[in-house]
Structures are given as C-alpha cells and as structure tokens.
Amino acid sequence: MNTLHPHLGAGLWPIPASATIVHLRGELDLATRETVCERLLRALQHSTSLLILDLSEVSFCDAAGLGVLIAVQHQARTLNITLGLAAPRPHVAKVLRLTDLDRSFPMYGTIPGKGTGTGTGRGTGGVGSGPATAR
Secondary structure (H helix, E strand, O other), X not given: OOOOOOXXXXXXXXXXXXXXXXXXXXXXXXXXXXHHHHHHHHHXXXXXXXXXXXXXXXXXXXXHHHHXXXXXXXXXXXXXXXXEEEOOOHHHHHHHHHOOHHHOOOEEOOOOOOOOOOOOOEEEOOOXXXXXXXX
C-alpha cells in the first residue's frame, strides 16, 4: 500500500510536537555526504517515530546529498521511523521536485521557533561537520 504524502506543490503537513527535528545547514554534497550520513544514521537511534530534517539552512544539495537522504530514509524504514523533510530553500526544493523525491518524503511546513509552524518538536544536535552541519 502506498501512502501519499503532501509534496511541495500540494501543501505541507504541520509538524507534530512529538517529532525529533535535526537542523541541517550548509551544503549537502559529495564533500559532506559521509559525515552527514553517519551522523544522521546515529540520530535515528535516538529519534521518535518521526524524524524531520530541517532543510531551511541547507544552501546546496547535489546527487550525493540526495543519496544521503535516500540512504537515511531506507534505514529509518527498517527501524519503523518516518523520515520527513521540512522547509527546503528554493534551490533544494527544486532539486527535490525535479527528482520526484518531494513525493517520496513527507514534506513539512515551517520549523517551530522559526516561523508559523505547528508543534514544538524535539531537537537533536551535532549532525554534520565542515560545510554541512547541523545544530
């Protein structure tokens, strides 16, 4: 059974208060993929049943970055964790849309504390290093 999630063009889910949120910033690319992937996989071990990646401060994402998202999503599914994406910048949103990945991930609205999003979320820190970091 396929579950359809809203994507960038069809509206966004509100963020539930119970979600674990990882805030990424910088570039998600070939140079940062190993470190970011490793740390996101570790974050899964401490996540609630919903892990949302805040992409609002990700300035660039290439094919290697998309590979990280897909790998982490695959591992999340094996742990019965839903991996969602939130608030991508226009360039990143376009890459997600062009690759149809906006249909493969639940897409969430503004991150609480950064605008008009819903819920409070549970943040995690320390994911990423170098150009792509997380807080």
